[in-house]
Amino acid sequence: MVDYSRWTKDSLVERVKELEEALKLQHGGVVPPPASPSKAPKKDKRRDKSRKNDRKLDPSKYSTRLVALKLAYLGKNYNGFEYQPSGNLPTIEEELWKALVKSCLIFPDRPDEVDFGPWGYSKCGRTDRGVSAFGQVIAIRLRSNRPLPKAEPRESEDAVMTGEGEEGGKWEQQVDPEENKPAWDPVADEIQYCRVLNRLLPPDIRILAWAPTLPPTFSARFSCRERQYCYFFTQPAFTPVPTNLEGPSTPGAMKDGWLDIDAMRTAAKLFEGVHDFRNFCKIDPTKQIINFRRRVFESNIVEVKDVSTALPYLNHPEFRPQPLPEGPYPKVYYFHVRGSAFLWHQIRHMISVLFLVGQGLEEPSIISDLLDTVKTPRKPNYLMADEVPLVLWDCIFPELDEAVAAAETAAEGILMDDEAHNPDAEVDTNLKDAIDWAWVTEPGSQNDLVSQLWEYWRGKKIDELLASRLLDCISTKVPLVSGTQPESTVLLSKPNRSGPVSQRIFNGSNMGRPMGAYVPVLKRPVQASVDEINDKWAQSKGFVNAAEMTQTKNWRSALKAAKAAGGAPKSDNHSE
Helix, strand or coil: CCCCCCCCHHCCCCCCHHHHHHHHHHHHCCCCCCCHHHHCCCCCCCCCCCCCHHHHCHHHHEEEEEEEEEEECHHHHCCCCCCCCCCCCCCCHHHHHHHHHCCCCCCEEEECCCCHHHHHCCCCCCCCCCCCEEEEEEEEEEEECCCCCCCCCCCCCEEECCCCCCCCCEEECCCCCCEEEEEEEECCCCCHHHHHHHHHHHEEEEEEEEEECCCCCCCCCCCCCCEEEEEEECCCCCCCCCCCHHCCCCCCCCCCCCCCCHHHHHHHHHCCEECCCCCCCCCCCCCCCCCEEEEEEEEEEEEEECCCCCHHHHHHHHCCCCCCCCCCCCEEEEEEEEEECCCCHHHHHHHHHHHHHHHHCCCCHHHHHCCCCCCCCCCECCCCCCCCCEEEEEEEECCCCHHHHHHHCCCCCCCCCCCHHHHCCCCCCCCCCCCEEEECCCCCCCCCCCHHHHHHHHHHHHHHHHHHHHHHHHHHHCCCCCCCCCCCCCCCCCCCCCCCCEEEEEECCCCEECCCCCCCCCCECCCCCCHHHHHHHHHHHCCCCHHHHHCCCHHHHHHHHHHHHHCCCCCCCCCC
């Protein structure tokens, strides 16, 4: 027998394809439908006794309700938030789907296929591979404990429509004087969604709260009016080398590994306001975006207090630039940015340029130069920052009015806030969340969310502690700096460097990236313009250009139909 447990996912997929081809030959070219793993009988002697527990729930016997879930996850071990059928790592949505199906909070006809469509599903943000979130929000229709109405949904003495339910309203049973039964409480008597899901989810994905009262047209994406991101980094950014080992550096650059935090703060403030961010994002031609104006409410560099792990060797003058605030070092900072909506990879592009400013390789004015699309109409080639330190910190929903939510839900493509169309409009940049969240609160119990996260945190903290003590131990033994070891110790000699200056660039990862001689951003080769990128993609789909494609009525549907038919879509002169 072949031990498939040690096969890679790609090898298993290829093996399945081979077996399907073999089945075709045996069954006249038709592959029999696969047996659902979730429905496959378990070989258990106690199965006859527990047959009642294996019965599938009848959806008609249960009511449903639209709820919002606030969740947190550490994204390093996941292939992003959005489900992808291919990939070596699972996605957050894949883990959510499995937990929702197993808990019978949803009743899919095909539980092994990830399809959120029938459940009124929406998500606030689509974080990429490796990116974390501490305030991600999704909306989904789940099974409810709310009693089903005895009659057609209408106002009566037995029940009243108060919000949200099967037809967009929530039924709350009133006290029946004859039966003297208490009214159904929409929070206390409801399924404990957070606890149920947290029992089934991996420890690095937690449901923090749920929202019991939402308007029928609530959308986690279009009803959100503010998104907050944090990008964490250390000071020094990567391990510095002592002065006696330094080679020549780029003129004006900081000491290798260190960042000018004040210069980064000055540059970060230039992001605030309404700007065209086409030079701070990755262009996605499939969206055919032509408006890159977004409003940033706040942009700043903030120090994280009381989390530093001291490494004493960094206090040696040979390792520190002068002047520098007193330690201990390393310190921890984060780039904090709040805005109504963001473009693809926008935050990682913004912090990447801020790191260049922090290293002294660019002046803070580079931000203004890149935001000026007249001066810089095409994006210069530069690397965006690493994904792991980025966190979707929170999502704010200050407006829950049904009319507003319905109008926003009708929009297609990326969310375009009102002030993007009218940059001079006065807007409130200090928004407050209007959702009445029901948080997980069970102090002292085994299901307490804090206890669960403490257990996970402590394991990671011990890893960090051991790694830091190892680094500190080694730094006191190896000859890092002349004069710090006995004379019998052989000291490292200063390398003999010649030729162009080599510069290590910080991009948010664990080490600096060697880049050779540094070339200023504005002197680098530029990418194709937005129009060129959009036209090229439209032409690949059979259109003359992007303008013709976007003038075709329902062009996205036309592309899907053409793909299914194996041909190019037919254009018309109707606007979408």
